[in-house]
Amino acid sequence: MPSTREIRRRIRSVRNLAQITRAMEMVSASKMRRAQRNVLATRPYADRLRDVMSSLMAGTSGSHKGTLLEVRAEVKNVALILITPDRGLAGSLVANILRRTARFVIDEKAKGRNVKVLAIGKKGRDFLNRSGQDLLAEVTKLGDYPKLADILGVSTNVIKGFLDGDFDEAYIVYSQFVNTLVQRPAVRRILPVEADESAPASASSNFNYEPDEDVVLKDLLPRFAEVQIYQALLEAIASEHSARMVAMRNATDNAKDLRRELSLTYNKTRQANITKEVSEIASGAAALADS
Numbered sequence: 307m308p309s310t311r312e313i314r315r316r317i318r319s320v321r322n323l324a325q326i327t328r329a330m331e332m333v334s335a336s337k338m339r340r341a342q343r344n345v346l347a348t349r350p351y352a353d354r355l356r357d358v359m360s361s362l363m364a365g366t367s368g369s370h371k372g373t374l375l376e377v378r379a380e381v382k383n384v385a386l387i388l389i390t391p392d393r394g395l396a397g398s399l400v401a402n403i404l405r406r407t408a409r410f411v412i413d414e415k416a417k418g419r420n421v422k423v424l425a426i427g428k429k430g431r432d433f434l435n436r437s438g439q440d441l442l443a444e445v446t447k448l449g450d451y452p453k454l455a456d457i458l459g460v461s462t463n464v465i466k467g468f469l470d471g472d473f474d475e476a477y478i479v480y481s482q483f484v485n486t487l488v489q490r491p492a493v494r495r496i497l498p499v500e501a502d503e504s505a506p507a508s509a510s511s512n513f514n515y516e517p518d519e520d521v522v523l524k525d526l527l528p529r530f531a532e533v534q535i536y537q538a539l540l541e542a543i544a545s546e547h548s549a550r551m552v553a554m555r556n557a558t559d560n561a562k563d564l565r566r567e568l569s570l571t572y573n574k575t576r577q578a579n580i581t582k583e584v585s586e587i588a589s590g591a592a593a594l595a596d597s
Contacts, residue, residue, distance in 0.1 A: 321565060372469070374468060387478040392428040452539060478494050480545075481545035487552060
């Protein structure tokens with residue numbers, strides 16, 4: 307059985323750890339609220355842009371060859387944008403994203419396709435390096451509140467690669483923010499751009515486009531792809547802070563439980579020592595009395 311000194315030292319260590327995790331929980335909660343506001347603020351714009359794009363695509367005619375709408379008959383090369391946090395301590399969030407990424411790469415290679423990955427975040431980059439994947443580019447240290455301009459390098463590489471024929475399709479893997487307790491790893495195809503089936507078919511009749519719908523659509527397609535990547539990045543950041551807040555709350559609760567158990571063990575050990583000392587004193591006194 308450990309001594310009371312060792313138990314006291316462990317209690318102090320656990321108490322200090324609980325203070326650290328509690329502070330990290332509060333910091334993550336503050337960042338999470340702002341990240342959630344950013345996600346909710348951009349969703350209406352992204353949804354409306356998707357509706358406009360769908361209506362424009364429904365109203366255009368002619369060949370889409372050489373544009374971001376081109377669906378190629380044979381898919382040989384696939385671009386994958388992997389969004390992960392730069393830091394850990396977010397529960398199972400990173401592991402779930404990497405597991406979904408690995409499954410996607412395995413499925414695509416089973417179809418005879420080459421997968422080239424663009425990593426946003428250190429955790430994804432390190433995983434790709436360890437697993438020997440074809441890492442095309444990496445972006446790290448974007449911070450908690452990135453701007454659209456911060457991911458233009460990634461989006462430009464993907465868009466240019468698709469138009470040049472280096473990629474036949476482009477996907478993005480990220481953590482979809484559902485609520486504070488639920489974050490789901492999601493895979494979304496961003497290229498070639500496809501129409502949203504749920505968009506109202508008559509939306510385009512409410513607007514007049516100048517010079518015409520084909521020109522407007524051609525100019526909007528790259529912006530639409532950039533917005534999809536940026537929206538996924540904001541979702542991933544909100545998911546990261548939510549997962550870290552919950553993980554740190556669980557760690558704080560576990561530290562408090564451990565501290566209570568150690569305190570109980572300390573009291574039992576201390577009581578046993580006192581009882582032992584009293585017994586020794588009583589035995590000594592009895593021995594002196596008999597002599």
